[in-house]
Amino acid sequence: MDLWENHMFTVDGKISLDPMEFYRLVYYGGVEHSIRPKVWLYLLEHYHFDDDNVAKQKHDIEMRERYEMIMSEWLAVEAIVRQRxxxxxxxxxxxxxxxxxxxxxxxxxxxxxxxxxxxxxxxxxxxxxxxxxxxxxxxxxxxxxxxxxxxxxxxxxxxxxxxxxxxxxxxxxxxxxxxxxxxxxxxxxxxxxxxxxxxxxxxxxxxVDRIIPPNSLESLNKSNNNEDGESTRLPIDSMESGGGGGSQCVSPASSNGGLYSNELLDLFSLNLHRIDKDVQRCDRNFWYFNKQNLEKLRNIMCTYVWDHLEIGYVQGMCDLVAPLLVIFDDEVYTYSCFCKLMTRMASNFPNGGAMDTHFANMRSLIQILDSDIFELMHQNGDYTHFYFCYRWFLLDFKRELLYADVFSVWETIWAAKHVSSSSFVLFIALALVEYYRDIILENNMDFTDIIKFFN
The missing domain is CATH 1.10.287 (Helix Hairpins)
Structure with missing residues (x-):
């Protein structure tokens, strides 16, 4: 902590240490909890090492404006979804x-x-x-x-x-x-x-609620024709609620009156439902997540999903945002760092292919380093596919550890990318299996037993 406060920065706010030395200190020595919000901004590349105070302030302002802009967009779409x-x-x-x-x-x-x-x-x-x-x-x-x-x-x-x-x-x-x-x-x-x-x-x-039958719509269309025969546009409150797939809605909350297709509205509505369901049950027993902070968590998730609709929301994303929000206690910083984190983690979700690679590497490690465990897994239903590790890799062991340990493990994984290995998560998974190997061998566990045991 003394190093961070007294020797880490130059006069204009740049980090004086070499980036590799910075990562090495984090990897081997960890981070004091009180300075984690500042250190994580560099670990997750929200700031660059050569950014001075002016550049950091400018970046913060731009990120905050971008966050507010995206949030205003999805809030307008949410209003349409609620109206529908x-x-x-x-x-x-x-x-x-x-x-x-x-x-x-x-x-x-x-x-x-x-x-x-x-x-x-x-x-x-x-x-x-x-x-x-x-x-x-x-x-x-x-x-x-x-x-x-x-x-x-x-x-x-x-x-x-x-x-x-x-x-x-x-x-x-x-x-x-x-x-x-x-x-x-x-x-x-x-x-x-x-x-x-x-x-x-x-x-x-x-x-919001007005429903106009088809006959009334026809009469309205006729009445809205001007003298030259040109038809004028019906206001939004005269639209049919159950229009065809090609119809579009005008945002009542958008200043520019943007148009959104029904397909997009349906997609975002589905994601909203998933987010609301996951947010309400996210770490309910942890002191930080009261009603106000759960609302922050929801805002961050909805903003990310609206900006990355091609990815959408997948169960577990709230678990990745939660520790970041606890550390920063700020929506903009949390959103920015979560976006950086997802550049690595997104491939672990169903749309990516990293999970199969993790399973294959885990199989090779166990087969080489612990043949007894591998033989047991092969005999008892052959669960050498290592599907029981799925949650470990998906969430970087977030549900397997307490928050204090999650902070330490996560920052070590981020620093290990530059110091030792970009696949450091494999060795943490291997350590978990080896730590409990005697219990697994003594109880002759099959796939169901080991799933229950680690859960």
Whole structure:
């Protein structure tokens, strides 16, 4: 630490040591934790050894501007993705609404069937006694009302003589019809409430949730034609949510109104889902990763993925960003160093071919240096493919070690590239196998056993 503070830099901020001497000191002696943020900026080539204070400040400003620019771009795209998600929800609600209307149509047909059944019931002889009683009660009621006066019965016609016949014919059906009317009224009121409910659902923000049916779109297109026959462009809130693959969306948050294809939106949406899933479970038991710092981690990952969509997000990338963020506690420095780190680590992910090389080299090392272990692996299901080392190489042993050890191992791997070997990770993996070789041999472990053991 004294060397770093008092003898490492010139007056203008350049490193006074030869780069090879710098790497040698890191490789053999390690780095004091308090100066790791400054040392790692050189180890991961964020700064160059001949950069003075002016050059470093300029580089920091440029990197911060670039980070903010990329972040503003993916935030605009994220806004479109969220908008599309809301439109999909609105479309699903519209579908449910149409289904409920179909159900109400079925209910009205049920009303007709009830009415037809009531007519049949009226002719049933089982109800003759009750109908006669009901008929006589109606007769008495009419006679009482006739005695009251014309105020209660203002409409008197010459057809009063036929009332008895009409009453006798209709009394057979009066009671079922009363029941039917009550059912119809209840069904009608329920349908009206349902329709009101669904209408209220769709009173939302048009720029986000408005869904315009195809017929309305055609009419809008016609209405947007000017007098010269040239069609004007529909605003974004009139776009259909489920457009074809060739349609494009305008970013509501972008100052330049950039256009993004549906394929790009789908791809970024998929990556966002993966990032959100991984960020929430990244080192939840470590003190640093509270809600605020998890948001920083998400910002860094989304920025990297947007700038490297051809790579995308792969499970495990959060594990590589996390130690960097703990050291720097700054999004821009972490993003810059992660990009540098991924120039080496990206080939370990499925799109690269470095993992097969690691497995082959590991097989050769074990076969030459420890024939007993190799023979055991060959006999017990032949797991000399060394797939159990996959996580080691993918994450530089991040999940196998505590954070303090991860820092030390990582900086040694970075310095070893210049001092000893660019494949230093192989010797760390070999050391892990050799450290536990006696346990592996004594328990005669097969592939499943060794996977469980190292996990």
């Amino acid at each position: 998600d809301k439109e999909i929800v609105a479309a699903n609600l519209a579908k449910l609404s149409s289904e409920s209307q179909n159900d109400s149509t079925e209910m009205s047909s049920m009303d007709k069937s009830i009415y037809q059944q009531s007519n049949k019931i009226c002719t049933n002889e089982v109800f003759e006694e009750k109908v006669e009683e009901f008929s006589s009660s109606i007769q008495n009621t009419l006679e009482e009302k006739n005695d009251v006066g014309k105020e209660e019965c203002p409409m008197i016609t010459d057809d009063d003589d036929n009332d008895d016949k009409i009453i006798n014919e209709t009394n057979h059906c009066r009671k079922p019809l009363i029941r039917h009317n009550k059912i119809s009224e209840s069904v009608t009121s329920a349908n009206s409430i349902t329709s009101i409910h669904h209408q209220n659902i769709f009173i939302t923000n048009p720029s």
